[in-house]
Amino acid sequence: MFPVTTQKTATVLIVEDDGEMRSLLCDEFLSAGYRLREAKDGDEALKAVLQSEPDLILTDLRMPAGGAEYIGRLHSLAPHCPIIVMTAFGDAGLRAKVLQAGANAYFDKPVRISALKLKVEELLADGA
Numbered sequence: 001m002f003p004v005t006t007q008k009t010a011t012v013l014i015v016e017d018d019g020e021m022r023s024l025l026c027d028e029f030l031s032a033g034y035r036l037r038e039a040k041d042g043d044e045a046l047k048a049v050l051q052s053e054p055d056l057i058l059t060d061l062r063m064p065a066g067g068a069e070y071i072g073r074l075h076s077l078a079p080h081c082p083i084i085v086m087t088a089f090g091d092a093g094l095r096a097k098v099l100q101a102g103a104n105a106y107f108d109k110p111v112r113i114s115a116l117k118l119k120v121e122e123l124l125a126d127g128a
Helices: 019-031 042-051 068-077 092-101 113-127
Strands: 011-015 035-039 056-060 083-087 105-108
Touching (some): 011 042, 042 056, 042 068, 068 083, 092 105
Parallel strands (some): 056 083
């Protein structure tokens, strides 16, 4: 299944402090045909967005320089860029706070990769 985009391959910024999880996500989305950029924490992600806005951001929440405030900063820097949040330490209150801060989707870990890919395609198609 290839990404749905208009006349170009979408660039996805993957932000994850766990190297193995970041590698797994990168492998999955690269094989699906996306261009990838990586960041290992919130600070790196914010710098990456300032350099060049991706088409979508897929980010962990609980990591160095992470949290709901980080999602708000990402959203303010790239207001039209969809943000998908993943966390192993969430609850309903955190989910609401993150969505209010600007995230478009929220997943509890462990994440089903197929559901994640489907949401990425859906959000990119909505923006096309």
